[in-house]
Amino acid sequence: MDVRAHALLTGNPARGVGWACTCGQKLPDSLNCPCGRTYKLKGQTLTPDPSP
Numbered sequence: 001m002d003v004r005a006h007a008l009l010t011g012n013p014a015r016g017v018g019w020a021c022t023c024g025q026k027l028p029d030s031l032n033c034p035c036g037r038t039y040k041l042k043g044q045t046l047t048p049d050p051s052p
């Protein structure tokens with residue numbers, strides 16, 4: 001898994017632009033996508049947070 005792909009989707013991660021989900025939607029500040037995927041930020045890296 002290459003999480004840097006997410007950064008490429010948004011262009012400027014962690015600089016006010018935000019993050020994009022793998023489904024293509026922009027993630028809210030909560031990093032919980034409406035599609036059901038959730039993410040966590042580890043430092044400057046967006047990490048998928050799979051829920052059971």
Ligand SMILES: [Zn+2]
Nearest residue numbers: 021023033035
């Ligand atoms: Zn999504």
